Amino acid sequence: MPKIYVLHENNEWTDHLKLRLDELNLPYELWHLDQGMIDLSIEPPEGVFYNRISASSHTRDHRYAPEYTEAVLAWIERHGRTVINGTRALRLEVSKVNQYMALENAGIATPKTLVAVGKKNIIEAAKALGQESFITKHNRAGKGQGVQLFHSISALEDYVESPNFDPPVDGITLIQQYIKAPEPYIIRHEFIGGKFLYGVKVDTSEGFELCPADACSIDDMFCPTADSDRQVKAKFEILENYHPDFIDRYESFLQDNNILVAGIEAISDGDGNVYAYDVNTNTNYNSDAETKVQRFAMLELAKYLEKQLAEHR
Template identity: 30%
Template sequence: MTDLAILYEHPAWFVPLFAALDRRGIDHVALRPDGHFDPADVSAPARVVFNRIAMSSFLRADEHPIFHAQALLDHWRRAGARIVNGPEVLAIDASKARQLSLIASLGLAIPETRVVHRIADVEAAAATLAFPLVVKVNIGGAGAGIVRYDSLEELHAAVADRTLPTSVDGVLLVQDYVPARGGTVTRIETLDRRYLYALDIAGAGTFDLCPADACQVPGAPIAMVSADPAPDLRQAAEAIARAVDFDVGGIEVMIDDRDGTPRFYDINALSNFVAKPLDVLGWDPHEKLVDYLVGLAERG
C-alpha cells in the first residue's frame, strides 16, 4: 500500500501540489472519482487519502462527484485510511446553510440569511430582509449560483419566470447583500486547524473570488494581496477550523461597510491556495502542506 493518495477532480488546480510532492520524491498516487467502488472491499488505496473534491465540480460535469465522494471517502476510512478533510468536512463544504449555522453557533456574525427549499417560499423569506439581497445556491463554487436582486419586484419577476439560481441539492439561501468595505474580502487559510496565511481579494464586479489562476473569470480578474488579519479574525478562523475539523481549508470574511462588523460567510474545505504564491506571499504554502501530509503518513 502506498503512503499517500490524492483524490481530485479539477484538471489544473493541483499541478503545484503534485509538483511539490515530486520535487521531494514523495511517493503518491493520483486518483479520480470515476468508475465504481465495491462497498464490501475492505482495502484502501493508501494509508493517507487527501480529499480534493471541489464543490464547483457540478459546473464541469452534470454527473458531478460531490455526493459519491462522501460515500467513497467514508468507505476508505472504514477500511483504515486516514482521510484528510474527510466525509464530514466534505458534507459541511457542500452546504452553505450548515456553514452559516456553524459560524453563528460560535458567536460570530454572518450575513442575515433565510434558507428555503421551495421556490414558493423565496419571496416570503425575502420579505423579512431588506433590499438589495442575493439569492445563492447551497452548493456552489467559483462564485456560481449567486444573483443580486435590488427590489421585491425584480425578485418576483425571477420567481415568476423561474430564472432563480438552482442548487444541485434544491436548497437556496436568501441573504442580505453585504457591502464589503473597500470591495474587499479576506480569505484566511488554515492548516491543521491553525492560521497559515491570508489574502485580501477584490473582484471587478464578480462573485468569483477564487484565488487560483484557473478560477479567474475572463474580463473580470481578481486582485490579490497578502494580508495580515487582526488577531481576533485569526482566532475566529481557527475556531471555525476546529469546529469543522478542518485539516486544510479557507474561511472568508468581509467587513460590513455599514457598521464595521466582520461577517464570516463561507467555508472552503477545498483550499487550492493562491496562484503564483512566491509573487503574492513570498513563500509557497504547498511546502508546509506537504510537510503535514508526510507527517500523517509517517504516523500511519
C-alpha cells in the same frame, strides 16, 4: 508501501499540488472520483487520504462526485486510515446551511440567511428578510455560482420567472443579508493543518466569482481571476503582518469540525463587524499573489502531507 492519496474530481486544480509532491519526492496517487467502484468488504490501502472534492463539481458534469466520495470516505474512515478533510468536512463543503450552523455554533457571526425551496418561497423569503438589498446564492455552489445582488423584490421576481433563472443543484436557494463593505473587498483566510497560514485580500469590484485557482482564468467562464485589464490592480493580494483576533476562533471551529485544510471567506461592514460567509474545504491558491510575497501554500500543504505520511508509517 504507504502513499498519499489525493481524492479529487478536477485535474486542473490538482496540478500545482502534484508539482509540489514531486518536488519533495513523495509517493502519491490521484483518485479521480467522478465515478468508480469500491468493494466495501476489503480494506483500503495503507496511507494518508486527502479529500479535495469541491461543491462545484456538478458544474464540470461531475454531478455525483460528492456523493460517491462520501461513500469512499466512509469506507476509509471505517478502517481507521489517516484522512485529511473527511466526511464532516465534505458535508460542510457541499452545504452552506451546514456551514452557517457550524460557524454560529462556534460563536462566529454569519449574515442573516433564509432557506427556500421553490420559486414562490424564494420570493416570500426575500420579503421576510425585510431588506432593501439582498443576495441570493445556491446552497451547494462553489465559484460564486448563483450569487446575485438584488435591490428590490420586483427585480428578484423578474429574475426567478425568467429563462435566466439558475436553479440550484440541490434545490435549495439562500436569501441572505447584503453586507455592504466600506471598500469592495473580502478577506479569505487560509489554513493548513488547522493552523492559520495567511490572509488574502480579494477585490470584489467586478463581482462575486472569487476562485483564486490559476486554472479558473484559463477556461472557466464561471470563475475569472485575471485578465489583461486586471494586471494593473491585482485581484488577489496576500496580506503581510495580518493576524486578527478572531483567528483563534476560526481555528477552534476547524478543529471542532475535523477540517484541516480550508479557506474561510469573511467580510466587514461599515461598523467593523466581521461576518464569515463561506468555508471552502477544497481551497485553492493564486500563484501571482504568492510569488509576490514568496509564500507558497501548496508547498506548505505538501510538507504537511509529508509529515502526516511519516506519522502514519
